[in-house]
Amino acid sequence: MEIVKIRMQVATAGGSTVPVTTLGIARQLGFRGLYRGTAATLLRDVPFSLLFFPLQALLAQKAQWALNGSREKPSTLCVLAGSTVAGMVAAASVTPADVIKTRLQSSSQPTPAYSGVVDCAKRIMSTEGPRAFFKGTVPRCLTMAPLFGIALMMYDMQQKILGW
Template sequence: MEKRQFTASLLAGGCAGMCVDLTLFPLDTIKTRLQSQQGFYKAGGFRGIYAGVPSAALGSFPNAAAFFVTYETVKSLLGSSVSPYMAPVTHMVAASLGEIVACLIRVPTEVIKQRTQACPSSNTYRILLGTLREEGFRGLYRGYNSTVLREIPFSLVQFPLWEYLKSLWSWKQGHVLYPWQSAVCGAFAGGFAALVTTPMDVAKTRIMLAKAGTSTASGNIPHVLCEVWKAKGFSGLFAGSLPRMASISIGGFIFLGAYEKFRRTILSNNWITS
């Protein structure tokens, strides 16, 4: 990947990430509280829906930037060596590796953010200090495996579908899509991916919010899903699916649309040299 493309992916990804995370934060808070073990109202209900926003604001730029730099780099490396028919596989591999790298940044911010969302009487700083005091640095990465196992299936669905919808629409109209059209494709792809991966999101939320030392906190995903199934059945596995779909559909529109717009704008400027 050329320096110009690397810089464009870095800046566009980071800006797009901040746009979507801060815009849709209230929906994310509602989803977290719906999935928490203590229940929606005990976790705060509709009170303090911006609890945990400092953590999201701090992590959104580097998280999204890391994803898109990895995604575009891998796509560039593999794109020249495979046939067009293997394009979906290229997008799947690129997205999966992008998620693994991004989760190194995303998980600590997600842990602090979700614990603050589920305990609005506290604040981000106190939750961070409490986590470090009780669990050490490793506590910030509780739920890393479950987050990766949620994000990879999500990306395996979202990004190949997004790229396919873009190429289909572009082929039908005979020219490259406008950023708003890429955003529409992103909304459809994100909403569908959000629905099918909700059970993994429920498991991830339960693991991150669980009290240290409990069986749930150990991060055994099948065990957590079985507990949810026994306690609440099918509806429990898909708790928060509607706000999650709404958030990610709107988020996909903003995130992928903004990414395309920012990236094209940055690449068209002469101050980025190759």
């Protein structure tokens, strides 16, 4: 669905008058084409989770200790704070993988613009330099930080309400 979403966004941005549908994109790309960028998606999402969850737990506990000197289970506010900061750090850290994934998936040419993750990374580095890997970092952080902060805060609240 990620590649379908990107294709729809790119097609709309190009001012095309031809309606772009999920089924149309699936037919155009074929089964293999729908999975273009999967390795890059995993390169982004796995490290994000490896960074986010331990950091969130640590920061929520540190916030709890800083606010009231206790080592009890973090308050909902501390969970929100820890999750938001951890979301920002993790999102910024994996932005290079997100840039590669987006480049791989956004090409609307029948022949892919890149042969894979390594080719894409090499070409970005050689043509645009290392800064290109961090394009969109601020908007990504401003999206991911509150998204994960609110999600984990809501989960924490549900746990408390349900007595888990």
